[in-house]
Amino acid sequence: MKISLLIVVSLVICSTAIAQVDSTLFKRTQKDTSKLLLNMDAVYNRPFLSVSKLPVAVGGYVEANWQHLGTDGVSEGHQFQMRRLTLFIASSISRRIKFLSEIEFEDGTKEINIEFASIDFEFHPLLNFRGGIVMNPIGAFNQNHDGPKWEFIDRPISATQLLPATWSNVGFGLYGKLYKDNWVYAYETYLTNGFDDQIISNSENKTFLPASKLNKDRFEESFNGVPLITAKVAIRNKKIGELGVSYMGGVYNKFQEDGLVLDEKRRHHSWALDFNTVLSATKTYFNTEWVFNKADVPSTYGQQYGDKQMGGFLDVVQPIAWKNILGFSRSVISAVCRLEYVDWNVGEFDETGGNIGEYTVAVVPGFSWRPTSQTVIRLNYRYNWQTDLLGNPASKTAGFQFGFSSYF
Amino acid sequence: MNRKTIFAGLIILVACEEFQPKAPQAFELLDGPVSGLTEAENLQFLRGDVAFNDEVFTTANGLGPLFVATSCGSCHPGDGKGHPFTTLTRFGQIDENGNQYLNLGGPQLQHRAVPGFTPEGIPPNATFSRFTPPANTGLGFIDVVSDTEILTWADPDDIDGDGISGVPNWINLKEYVKERPNSVTQNGRYMGRFGKKAATYDLLQQTATAYNQDIGITSSFEPVDTYSGIAFDPEVSNQTIADVVFYLKTLKAPVPRPENTSILEGRVLFSVIGCNKCHRPEMKTGNSPIAAIANKVFYPYSDLLLHDMGTALDDGYTEGSAKTYEWRTPPLWGLGLSKNSQGGQYFLMHDGKARSIDEAILLHGGEANQIRNNYQVLTADEKTKLIQFLESL
Numbered sequence: 114m115k116i117s118l119l120i121v122v123s124l125v126i127c128s129t130a131i132a133q134v135d136s137t138l139f140k141r142t143q144k145d146t147s148k149l150l151l152n153m154d155a156v157y158n159r160p161f162l163s164v165s166k167l168p169v170a171v172g173g174y175v176e177a178n179w180q181h182l183g184t185d186g187v188s189e190g191h192q193f194q195m196r197r198l199t200l201f202i203a204s205s206i207s208r209r210i211k212f213l214s215e216i217e218f219e220d221g222t223k224e225i226n227i228e229f230a231s232i233d234f235e236f237h238p239l240l241n242f243r244g245g246i247v248m249n250p251i252g253a254f255n256q257n258h259d260g261p262k263w264e265f266i267d268r269p270i271s272a273t274q275l276l277p278a279t280w281s282n283v284g285f286g287l288y289g290k291l292y293k294d295n296w297v298y299a300y301e302t303y304l305t306n307g308f309d310d311q312i313i314s315n316s317e318n319k320t321f322l323p324a325s326k327l328n329k330d331r332f333e334e335s336f337n338g339v340p341l342i343t344a345k346v347a348i349r350n351k352k353i354g355e356l357g358v359s360y361m362g363g364v365y366n367k368f369q370e371d372g373l374v375l376d377e378k379r380r381h382h383s384w385a386l387d388f389n390t391v392l393s394a395t396k397t398y399f400n401t402e403w404v405f406n407k408a409d410v411p412s413t414y415g416q417q418y419g420d421k422q423m424g425g426f427l428d429v430v431q432p433i434a435w436k437n438i439l440g441f442s443r444s445v446i447s448a449v450c451r452l453e454y455v456d457w458n459v460g461e462f463d464e465t466g467g468n469i470g471e472y473t474v475a476v477v478p479g480f481s482w483r484p485t486s487q488t489v490i491r492l493n494y495r496y497n498w499q500t501d502l503l504g505n506p507a508s509k510t511a512g513f514q515f516g517f518s519s520y521f
Numbered sequence: 522m523n524r525k526t527i528f529a530g531l532i533i534l535v536a537c538e539e540f541q542p543k544a545p546q547a548f549e550l551l552d553g554p555v556s557g558l559t560e561a562e563n564l565q566f567l568r569g570d571v572a573f574n575d576e577v578f579t580t581a582n583g584l585g586p587l588f589v590a591t592s593c594g595s596c597h598p599g600d601g602k603g604h605p606f607t608t609l610t611r612f613g614q615i616d617e618n619g620n621q622y623l624n625l626g627g628p629q630l631q632h633r634a635v636p637g638f639t640p641e642g643i644p645p646n647a648t649f650s651r652f653t654p655p656a657n658t659g660l661g662f663i664d665v666v667s668d669t670e671i672l673t674w675a676d677p678d679d680i681d682g683d684g685i686s687g688v689p690n691w692i693n694l695k696e697y698v699k700e701r702p703n704s705v706t707q708n709g710r711y712m713g714r715f716g717k718k719a720a721t722y723d724l725l726q727q728t729a730t731a732y733n734q735d736i737g738i739t740s741s742f743e744p745v746d747t748y749s750g751i752a753f754d755p756e757v758s759n760q761t762i763a764d765v766v767f768y769l770k771t772l773k774a775p776v777p778r779p780e781n782t783s784i785l786e787g788r789v790l791f792s793v794i795g796c797n798k799c800h801r802p803e804m805k806t807g808n809s810p811i812a813a814i815a816n817k818v819f820y821p822y823s824d825l826l827l828h829d830m831g832t833a834l835d836d837g838y839t840e841g842s843a844k845t846y847e848w849r850t851p852p853l854w855g856l857g858l859s860k861n862s863q864g865g866q867y868f869l870m871h872d873g874k875a876r877s878i879d880e881a882i883l884l885h886g887g888e889a890n891q892i893r894n895n896y897q898v899l900t901a902d903e904k905t906k907l908i909q910f911l912e913s914l
Contacts, residue, residue, distance in 0.1 A: 181537040186544020310636070314579040318591055366636065376637045413640045415633040416606065417591060464605035467864060494540065502595075503604045503864035509542035515530075 155257035178516020239289035253387035260518030271424035277323035307341030354390025419458030441484035470504025488519035557813035569768025583756030587631030596654035601862025603654025612649035648837035661770030687826035719849035720840035775855035787910025794895035822853035831886020857912030
């Protein structure tokens with residue numbers, strides 16, 4: 114009886130609340146398009162909704178898809194996936210103090226992560242302080258990963274598996290930008306908690322940075338007390354494009370505990386190079402990122418955990434039609450293609466001198482339809498080749514993917 | 522435009538499998554179950570498949586601390602032969618009196634270790650041999666061949682005078698191993714049939730020992746940790762071991778490639794020069810609780826017996842009652858697919874030193890001297906046909 118009463122009361126309250134919604138109270142936060150934007154601006158370069166004059170803005174995006182993939186004649190059948198629901202909350206505490214958070218639900222509620230929750234203090238355009246849970250600025254994808262900005266359903270393999278995008282951690286740092294004529298120069302640098310030894314002890318059976326994401330304690334304590342250093346410099350020219358160079362490195366193992374030495378300090382280093390541009394004549398968009406990893410793996414541990422890795426991707430997006438489609442007057446249809454390559458283990462076998470295999474190559478052609486700039490509907494065909502450690506004949510996976518991603 | 526789009530979408534939905542990679546032909550792959558398993562057996566096969574090929578051991582689930590490989594599949598990719606990267610090294614036994622280096626890490630070297638630990642080395646003066654991991658396919662068929670059938674091919678005193686003897690490896694049974702019905706014994710020892718020296722009795726012993734010696738995983742069957750020498754709690758369950766044993770028992774026998782004239786002529790040459798005296802083409806299984814492998818004729822090209830292979834292959838190491846120069850005739854089925862699991866190259870013979878089938882044949886000595894000589898006088902064309910036949914198995 115009590116429960117029934119509670120339900121009735123709740124419904125009445127909700128219906129009242131719905132009746133009170135006045136869409137004119139919500140407004141889109143205006144984006145400053147006068148300045149050159151960089152990948153590092155992506156966290157604020159999102160559509161937000163603000164309510165009346167409240168100093169809080171909210172936003173988010175959602176991604177879902179269908180796919181039908183098969184590997185060497187064995188198909189997983191039809192799969193429907195709710196990949197992501199991400200919520201943003203931003204607040205202007207004062208004119209030069211801002212707060213932004215990003216909470217992500219992946220694969221339903223399989224993974225719930227606070228990807229970003231930091232306060233920014235602006236002392237000078239060249240000197241801003243950011244603290245909290247920050248996204249380590251390694252590569253471009255980790256900084257600029259919102260689904261609606263990409264024409265592909267899968268995230269790049271190199272960005273998410275060679276690098277651990279989306280990778281964020283607790284820490285502090287500085288960033289700044291300098292505008293000069295057609296150029297903008299920028300830097301970011303942070304000290305955060307770092308990796309743990311799962312990067313060379315994981316179910317993937319290979320050196321795998323994302324394994325450290327399983328360590329939920331990283332937001333509470335550092336695995337070994339040594340900060341992870343992340344730094345990036347980027348430069349953008351209005352006509353040429355944006356080039357970024359970044360580094361992330363630190364000690365990944367627990368080398369001592371309670372004052373007792375357990376192992377020597379073992380470090381992992383990542384370097385990334387990213388570039389994006391638009392050819393003005395054809396409106397062709399190019400976006401690429403290449404990653405190099407180096408790990409100090411004990412020589413007695415075996416070469417299945419590689420000490421060097423490299424890989425990257427190149428996205429090409431060619432708009433082919435701007436027209437009214439089904440009433441969406443500013444629709445854009447693009448032909449797209451992604452090329453991916455990852456060598457998980459660069460080197461030669463000690464036993465034979467032959468090359469260590471374990472590489473992935475993928476080609477992902479497709480089409481995208483943007484009924485509005487904030488929503489993308491994507492059809493991709495993925496074909497990838499994966500060899501094992503020994504370089505045996507590649508297993509081949511291919512199939513179609515169809516889905517959407519949209520800010521809301 | 523819209524009709525075309527809808528039409529294209531329908532094509533993708535209805536025919537999406539047409540755009541996916543096709544399954545390899547049965548003769549192009551070693552893995553896969555024997556046909557005729559029941560639904561319940563299929564389920565157990567799948568569980569074993571996951572444990573064998575997908576389960577990776579780390580420090581979190583018991584790896585090491587000393588080990589050779591981190592998963593079963595590391596040594597037997599695609600259920601095929603292994604690569605020098607995961608070659609096993611055994612040391613410390615020179616005759617049938619047993620291993621003299623058990624207190625120094627014998628019989629198997631664990632040359633890798635998790636961080637913070639020091640791997641083993643071969644003790645000074647200990648002789649050793651390197652063993653390339655074998656293919657797994659068809660092991661269930663070999664497991665249920667009766668001892669008496671194998672013994673029909675033994676000729677320890679070479680009574681028929683063909684230069685080929687063939688003897689079983691008489692081994693002590695592990696306490697957890699259950700003897701086969703109608704087992705033949707000699708002085709309380711049983712006939713081994715698995716491994717390079719035929720020193721392993723059955724697939725349970727093979728599996729429990731491999732978990733322990735290769736990965737450093739203790740079980741209720743092999744509870745002693747290879748690093749400390751202390752019996753530990755099981756790090757793998759009896760259920761998982763049983764599933765892996767079942768998986769190994771029910772992997773299909775390699776499917777021969779389609780024959781052509783060259784292969785058929787090579788088959789004739791195989792018998793003419795005498796390879797079939799040890800690499801016996803045909804065997805028959807006995808009874809088995811798994812109906813799919815019971816009372817079947819199959820073609821492993823082995824006699825499962827030990828033969829003197831000559832001094833060139835004598836490493837000075839042995840197991841069971843085998844002499845250091847004696848090796849079990851390895852089954853030749855699936856030989857042509859070895860490259861697909863060895864990184865595109867051949868690593869043949871017990872230690873992988875032969876880089877081609879031709880080299881492997883030329884390494885045969887001892888009882889096989891005459892057969893090797895017969896091979897050497899074949900014409901180049903005949904050798905090619907013989908090798909094509911071997912690669913078709």
